[in-house]
Amino acid sequence: MPTPAAHINEFNTHQQIVWSLKENNIGSGSTGLLLDNFSKEGVVFFHSMQPGFNENYFGTFNSVLISNSDRKFINFKKSFKKQFESMSVYFSGLTFEEANEKLSFSLGSLLNTNPDVISMELTHEKSIFYTVKKKDYTFFIQHFLNEIGEEEDETILTIFKGDNKLPSYAGSLLQTISELNILLEPASTLKLELEIHELSV
């Protein structure tokens, strides 16, 4: 098994990679979000989950190089696989790979907000339901997965500050994540990251 450093050098030279640094990752052990446009699945993933050896390295990096965000991301991906297998009947028209790609984008974006607590569950309504808690806020985010070729996925955001309900928001995933981010970190670079990602695909 190659060392992490050695493996980094094994990237295909034709691979298009976008690194986006986030201020709030300083000191977290994660250098940022890697958007790999050459990946077979085309998914967004963190740098410590490099293409081709995701599973092999799980454990090797454990508690040393994998940041909390990375670990959460990996654990959620595993949980998603389990949930999808038991609920695939409710996700007709979508393969696991397609659904997994959609999950990667919404999950990666939400983890980037550095939530205090986050959960992810699939619903019988062909959607991924996230609960995010940060500061006094509770956010419920439901990412409805449309089939490939259909209209853009709809994402709905319900917000509570304490027990008080704030106005909800419905829109595309990008719009909704952007709205969430404005509430949490008005000066965040997330929107810019997403725009960079859009430009690179």
Added chain:
Amino acid sequence: MNYPSKILPNPIYKLISCDLSDCYLIRFTHSKKREDIFDEELNQVKQIHICDPSGNMNDLSTSLLGVFETPFIQIELSQLGKESYNFPCDPDISIEVPVFQKDFTINESRGFWVILINDINETTVDYTKGGIDTKFKATCIIQHTPMKWNYWHFSIRWRTEEGFWHTLNDNQKKKMSKRLAHEARANIAKFAKVEEPNYSQLNHSDYCKL
């Protein structure tokens, strides 16, 4: 096992229209193990247990806790029982008592969540739709909807600017279905509990004819 006949419609009963703010609604879950149905870290009911696949989040069935006690959530109608009893009805009809094994069984694996009516009743949903300057409003309404098997059946429904969601045509329903279903999930997740609360009984005059 005898069916608790006190939860059936009764000629002396009327529709409940009093203030129920301090009352609780109860709904069954498919497991009674706390670790299955409750996320301790989030301190909330897991989504998968808020509603089963056959349920409709936009018109969610519950029961009013009180005369309807927590053990009654384990009553499960058989197919035959559903054909005879799983229908809305007037509160004051006479109805034959369901028969154990024929019309119903007891599903001991069932648990429950409860929610204080005051936490969700009259909750207004106010949506901004991304990229389009449109607003969407709906209000959560708790309605007494007696069923032949359960006088204490209540529905969590949504009143939109075009009328109650459940009365709209398919096209109108489709437009707002996702948002209302989401809103119902979010509100229940936020406020539902899995412990039996301290609850009071309604006064007889609140549900009995004078």
